[in-house]
Amino acid sequence: MEAADGVRSALRITNPKFPILQVVELMLPKVMPEFSFEVKEADEMGDNHGLTHPESNEMWIRSDVYDGACQGNGRDRFTIAHELGHLLLHNLPGMARKMKPASSIKAYVNSEWQANTFAGALLIPTNIAVDSRDPYEIAEVCGVSVDAASVRLKVLSQMGLLNTGGK
Secondary structure (H helix, E strand, O other): OHHHHHHHHHOOOOOOOOOHHHHHHHHHHHHOOOOEEEEEOHHHHOOOOEEEEHHHOEEEEEHHHHHHHHOOOHHHHHHHHHHHHHHHHOOOOOOHHHHOOHHHOOHHHOHHHHHHHHHHHHHOOHHHHHHHOOHHHHHHHHOOOHHHHHHHHHHHHHOOOOOOOOO
């Protein structure tokens, strides 16, 4: 996804393991002074692991998710990257997921699909996925879950970026 590649390029991040916490806590406030990142307690967040309000440039992450990301948990790192996707991709209030039932929205129009696709592309660079093609290796190198690595490989395959011959 071009937006994820653009973020890596703009921030000059070449390391395969994207420093998601450093980006949202330290770098983003420098380039978006109006950005607010808050860690909230579970009782404030309920079942939500993260919430982003693009119209006010706010990102809220549940404390256990933040703690997990600090410890390198791939699923929690993905959650924060997903919320970053909402922040950067969905500037208008009333995102697609709020307007219609998810089943009636084409996948690529759905804001959740877009944020997931952004997070996968941000955390798993195409060249790493193409070179490895092993979800376990990708998970280790990129600091993501094996599930996230598998989905990224599937998406790249559907895009025709993984040659079925060879590796």
